[in-house]
Amino acid sequence: MIFQISEDHKHSEKRKTILAALFLISIVAGAIWTFTTSETLYPKALSAIVALLLARHLPGAYKNIMNHELSYPTANISEPQNKIEISHKGTVISIPLSDIESLRIQSVKGKVKSLLLNTKSFSDLRFEGYEI
Incomplete structure (x- = not known):
């Protein structure tokens, strides 16, 4: 018996990965917007930390989306x-x-x-x- 990944499961998992990446991008964009529009130090520092911590995951998310077909x-x-x-x-x-x-x-x-x-x-x- 040969078991291969189903096409429905591939599409479902790829959709979840893309939605998670878009959510991550929106949080980073919101943090950058907060950084540029705020005038006090605390929101600037907090938004910079959030943007830097989450932006480092963007290349991995891109790689997961592009190599999704080959990962099973x-x-x-x-x-x-x-x-x-x-x-x-x-x-x-x-x-x-x-x-x-x-x-x-x-x-x-x-x-x-x-x-x-x-x-x-x-x-x-x-x-x-x-x-x-």
Whole structure:
């Protein structure tokens, strides 16, 4: 069985990331506006600190939006070979089925919601938003 991320989940997560980035930009813009319009020292200092602390997260938010499609691994459960392969960006991690304590496929209305893996070495892995 090959599990890949669903398109609905990709779009939903990308929308959440874009909305969070827009919210961050609006707070930084408000802090800059407060800095330029206030006349006393306290609001200027507070708005400068807020703008500097939040503006440092903007490059990371941009990177997350641009690389969003590439950030999801693919899980392949192969019973004949007795292993689970998790591949991401050309790297493949192979876990023998004997190392897995439990594997649960959570579904809602017949659609896969998430995969839960409990292994001896990695403890818990959760793949959310996947489909067969």
